[in-house]
Amino acid sequence: MRNTHLKGAQISTQLKESLSKTLDHLYPFAGRVRDNLIINDYDEGVPYIETRVNTHLFEFLQNPPMELLDQCLPYPPLSYQPNSDQVPQAAVQLNIFDCGGIALGLCLSHKIIDGATASGFLRSWAANSRGACHEAVTEANSKTRRFVFDAKAIASLRSECKGERVSNPTRIEALSAFILKSAMLASRSTANSRFVLHQAVNLRRLTEPRLSTYTVGNLFLFASAAYNMEHAAEMGLHELVARMKQAVGSINREYLKTLHGDESFPKVCEYIKKKKMEEVSTHKNLNAIISSSWLKFGFNEVDFGWGNPIWSGISGEFGVGEKSVFYSFYKTFRITLIQYIRICNLETIP
Numbered sequence: 001m002r003n004t005h006l007k008g009a010q011i012s013t014q015l016k017e018s019l020s021k022t023l024d025h026l027y028p029f030a031g032r033v034r035d036n037l038i039i040n041d042y043d044e045g046v047p048y049i050e051t052r053v054n055t056h057l058f059e060f061l062q063n064p065p066m067e068l069l070d071q072c073l074p075y076p077p078l079s080y081q082p083n084s085d086q087v088p089q090a091a092v093q094l095n096i097f098d099c100g101g102i103a104l105g106l107c108l109s110h111k112i113i114d115g116a117t118a119s120g121f122l123r124s125w126a127a128n129s130r131g132a133c134h135e136a137v138t139e140a141n142s143k144t145r146r147f148v149f150d151a152k153a154i155a156s157l158r159s160e161c162k163g164e165r166v167s168n169p170t171r172i173e174a175l176s177a178f179i180l181k182s183a184m185l186a187s188r189s190t191a192n193s194r195f196v197l198h199q200a201v202n203l204r205r206l207t208e209p210r211l212s213t214y215t216v217g218n219l220f221l222f223a224s225a226a227y228n229m230e231h232a233a234e235m236g237l238h239e240l241v242a243r244m245k246q247a248v249g250s251i252n253r254e255y256l257k258t259l260h261g262d263e264s265f266p267k268v269c270e271y272i273k274k275k276k277m278e279e280v281s282t283h284k285n286l287n288a289i290i291s292s293s294w295l296k297f298g299f300n301e302v303d304f305g306w307g308n309p310i311w312s313g314i315s316g317e318f319g320v321g322e323k324s325v326f327y328s329f330y331k332t333f334r335i336t337l338i339q340y341i342r343i344c345n346l347e348t349i350p
Helices: 008-025 057-062 066-072 115-129 151-160 171-186 237-249 253-257 264-282
Strands: 032-034 038-040 048-053 090-097 102-109 194-202 220-228 286-291 311-313 323-330 340-343
Touching (some): 008 115, 102 115, 151 237, 171 237
Parallel strands (some): 311 340
């Protein structure tokens, strides 16, 4: 049963109790990595922190400074942790605003947790929180920038991406192509340099038999499409999308069958070497862009019992490390705010 008028203390108690139930089933999230090979010590648990934020959620979300978002997290995003055997796989910070709204910040280790795994964890936790247990699963510096594309702009881009080899480009393909071409044209790279777009491909739907949506692990591969700078100006968006589709299409069921058996590990190592390392060694002027869409993971549908989040996304400013970070902002009163979803470093879709 949904309760949209809970107080901060009640929300915190509900979150902690339901998190404990969730970890009974998803126990790897409570463990620690040993020797970079196995996960054990499941009784170590998940750190849980509570903070007070001396402002209203509505004011905070009007134009949120990217650097302030990091203060809603239990760890500095993508930070180096010297004692890796003591690093939790997940950590939670509940931020309670003066108005009663909350922001739920999470840090998740990318060693065992990819986007689909994170989605399964959050959905299971949320189901336990609202009592729907049947739905639960038993150092370089970087900058974050926000780009907003409305429905009209996306429709225009999709139309521009159509061509002989691309009849119906998706929103993600259109936006990825636009960002990629913009980056190429804005780059000061020489004509003999190369851009490579790496697109994350979820392997769960491609295995035989098909894996569960909530299978835990880093179960994805990167599909890589390369583009030479000397042809950047005349290359149309439809050509960029066509190469994206070709790269993603190469990671299919038949390809995954070649990774089966006792020789699977050497084959995966060979894949990494050929697809990644050779590009870096062959092309000194390499510019890499990583694309990953979170649209279908359902992060904006995670209901702990007081409604869906009004704003979901990743961290603000960040550095080097191995953690993924995630936010969900909830409002327990009647104010309606705009929904914001930031999808990695590519696009924002309302």
